[in-house]
Amino acid sequence: MxxxxxxxxxxxxxxxxxxxxxxxxxxxxxxxxxxxxxxxxxxxxxxxxxxxxxxxxxxxxxxxxxxxxxxxxxxxxxxxxxxxxxxxxxxxxxxxxxxxxxxxxxxxxxxxxxxxxxxxxxxxxxxxxxxxxxxxxxxxxxxxxxxxxxxxxxxxxxxxxxxxxxxxxxxxxxxxxxxxAGGIDFSSNLTLTREAIPAGFQTFKLTLKGLKGGHSGGDIHLGLGNANKLLARFLAAHAAELDLRLVDFNGGTLRNAIPREAFATVAVSADKTEQLKSLVATYLDILKNELSIKEKNLTVVLEPATAEKGALNAQSRDSFVQLLNATPNGVIRNSDVAKGVVETSLNVGVVTMTDDNVEIHCLIRSLIDSGKDYVVSMLESLGKLAGARTQPKGGYPxxxxxxxxxxxxxxxxxxxxxxxxxxxxxxxxxxxxxxxxxxxxxxxxxxxxxxxxxxxxxxxxxxxxxxxxxxxxxxxxxxxxxxxx
Missing domain, CATH: 3.40.630.10 (Zn peptidases)
Structure with a gap:
């Protein structure tokens, strides 16, 4: 019993x-x-x-x-x-x-x-x-x-x-x-090119975890952290100055759940490892300052790792990181008709990287069809700028x-x-x-x-x-x- x-x-x-x-x-x-x-x-x-x-x-x-x-x-x-x-x-x-x-x-x-x-x-x-x-x-x-x-x-x-x-x-x-609300799935796919990691580079696993997550519709207005977006933000800020080589990136598990964890495998030259560690610690302080009320268990962990494949070349790295960093997330507009209710939103739910491709999978929601259409248009424009293949699919009223x-x-x-x-x-x-x-x-x-x-x-x-x-x-x-x- x-x-x-x-x-x-x-x-x-x-x-x-x-x-x-x-x-x-x-x-x-x-x-x-x-x-x-x-x-x-x-x-x-x-x-x-x-x-x-x-x-x-x-x-x-x-x-x-x-x-x-x-x-x-x-x-x-x-x-x-x-x-x-x-x-x-x-x-x-x-x-x-x-x-x-x-x-x-x-x-x-x-x-x-x-x-x-x-x-x-x-x-x-x-x-x-x-x-x-x-x-x-x-x-x-x-x-x-x-x-x-x-x-x-x-x-x-x-x-x-x-x-x-x-x-x-x-x-x-x-x-x-x-x-x-109605909804529609949206995926952006980028073809990746890899190259060997240079000699003398050290590999690390960068993990952002401890977020609450939640329902990508009912909780989207709460201002919770999205692990995919937060990790992309760090990479966009520091990849160039560190000459960082990106080996892998995966985050989230469901397009209708706010991602709680994201993982990146990165490599930097031996003389930049201390700078990487310092920047990660600083970034954690920044996030805690921004999100400590909502995300009390947020942490960013950097630990040694091994790379079993080559890293993205600079163009692939930048196209992916900048696309993910620029992809909007969260509330797009509140409803004028239903007071206190979100009209249009999206959740950057799942990022999946393989040897030669990376997919960013979002779920768009809106009380009105034109709201969905607007976000689809925005993501399609971003995809064209990044050279990504985009596809809206599975729309429901x-x-x-x-x-x-x-x-x-x-x-x-x-x-x-x-x-x-x-x-x-x-x-x-x-x-x-x-x-x-x-x-x-x-x-x-x-x-x-x-x-x-x-x-x-x-x-x-x-x-x-x-x-x-x-x-x-x-x-x-x-x-x-x-x-x-």
């Missing part, structure tokens, strides 16, 4: 503990999918699966509720795999280890997967708990949301019967989401807010009645699947709710226990209050 079993509502927490025990990072959801389908069949529920792997489960209305509008509860199956540098964990094989820490549930050294595991657990708990009163009910679990919204892109018209969709992927109790949404009004009224306070109606600067669902189901009324989750997409991810109970109370009362057809 998991220690989560002592928490309330017990069915939800028990199911979440089971979800944690089955590895399910993006592209590795199949074991969890098979478990859920078997579980639903054991309960005698209708289960179906579509061509892209999405799961649909149906449960008949409870007695007397047959004439209510049908509802679909929606969550995604996958989680973001991020771990601390000193944590040994294979996300494709090892279970997540959740534990209770005061008012929060956390995971040992890794992301928790409360995004979107708590939402998924809540939907399954509604199916499992015979005390929950509801009309005709569907549960839709989508595939591979975190790395490209594959399941949402593949959702076919006519499969769902519901009139109302409740998305469970929001992360702030007391807020109702009625719109979200935002979810346009509907101020007249009946289900949004119902959620607001239900929340007010239950908790005697008015919830915030929000547009979120993160990608929810609702925008994609609108294409096959343009008339479906949609809303998004959830408990309080902080630090998603980072090992600091945690879910607030009390807020899960409040969210469950809201969800079950909402299902009871759904109007007649």
């Amino acid at each position: 998991s220690e989560l079993s002592q928490l309330s509502p017990q069915p939800l927490w028990d199911i979440f503990a089971k979800i944690c025990s089955i590895p399910h990072p993006s592209h590795h959801e199949e074991e969890l999918a098979q478990h859920i389908m078997g579980w639903a069949k054991e309960k005698g529920l209708f289960v179906d699966r579509d061509a892209v792997g999405n799961i649909l489960i149906r449960k008949p209305a409870t007695a007397g509720m047959e004439n209510r509008k049908p509802v679909v509860l929606q969550a995604h199956l996958d989680m973001v795999p991020q771990k601390n540098n000193d944590t040994v964990h294979d996300f494709a094989k090892d279970p997540i280890q959740p534990y209770i820490d005061g008012e929060w549930v956390k995971a040992r050294g890794t992301t928790l997967g409360a995004d979107n595991g708590i939402g998924m657990a809540s939907a399954l708990a509604v199916l499992a708990d015979e005390n929950v009163v509801h009309g005709p009910l569907e549960v839709l679990l989508t595939m591979t949301e975190e790395t490209g919204m594959d399941g949402a892109f593949g959702l076919q018209a006519g499969w769902l019967q519901a009139d109302i969709l409740i998305n469970t992927d929001s992360e702030e109790e007391g807020e109702i989401y009625m719109g979200c 935002g979810w346009q807010p509907d101020a007249n949404s009946p289900v949004m009004q119902l959620v607001r009224e239900t929340y007010q009645r239950l908790f005697n306070k008015t919830p915030n109606i929000q547009v979120i600067h993160a990608g929810l699947e609702c925008g994609l669902f609108k294409k096959p189901y343009p008339d479906m009324d949609m809303v998004s709710i959830g408990p309080t989750i902080t630090g998603p997409h980072s090992p600091d991810e945690q879910v607030h226990i009390e807020s899960v109970g409040q969210y469950w109370h809201l969800l079950t009362e909402l299902l009871k209050a759904i109007p007649q057809k």
Whole structure:
């Protein structure tokens, strides 16, 4: 039994503990999918699966509720795999280890997967708990949301019967989401030319680590450090004066997570090693002065290393370093319509260098299509200046807010009645699947709710226990209050 079993509502927490025990990072959801389908069949529920792997489960209305509008509860199956540098964990094989820490549930050294595991657990708990009163009910679990919204892109018209969709992927109790940002991936690739490292040069590994990281949408306004950008800044400032030879550079692991670590292998002549060490120490002082409030654990480490291949020639080094240093990152513009919400942003998420190529992979988000187009144009211009091959790909639409949404009004009224306070109606600067669902189901009324989750997409991810109970109370009362057809 998991220690989560002592928490309330017990069915939800028990199911979440089971979800944690089955590895399910993006592209590795199949074991969890098979478990859920078997579980639903054991309960005698209708289960179906579509061509892209999405799961649909149906449960008949409870007695007397047959004439209510049908509802679909929606969550995604996958989680973001991020771990601390000193944590040994294979996300494709090892279970997540959740534990209770005061008012929060956390995971040992890794992301928790409360995004979107708590939402998924809540939907399954509604199916499992015979005390929950509801009309005709569907549960839709989508595939591979975190790395490209594959399941949402593949959702076919006519499969769902519901009139109302409740998305469970929001992360702030007391807020109702009625719109979200769209996004697009953008990659820049540079061909590299290498040459031998001169005799008498010493090789070092330069590591920038200890950053918080976080969600590249929900946390992008917080002013957190981006390891790729910070390491590029150092190289741009000092590569020429040190006659520095760049052997390797890699940073970040996911385009939708703010990079926490970046690594460069460099070589300098023996007579410049002390200067390199001094400049690294000075740079660490600069960063601590700038970021100490937000990034208390930031550090830059220089240690001896060996080079197993040649270094970039001066032109390749400068083209790459200057392109990465010049690539914008973070908030581009705040919304004039949704006050306090970011309109357009990008995250320089992953830099991957091989022998003859380096790729810079960004995720652009915007509440408006023209905002995405602007950043794409900016990155394409930078790419042309640097001689890079650029490609925008995998664009997905935002979810346009509907101020007249009946289900949004119902959620607001239900929340007010239950908790005697008015919830915030929000547009979120993160990608929810609702925008994609609108294409096959343009008339479906949609809303998004959830408990309080902080630090998603980072090992600091945690879910607030009390807020899960409040969210469950809201969800079950909402299902009871759904109007007649």
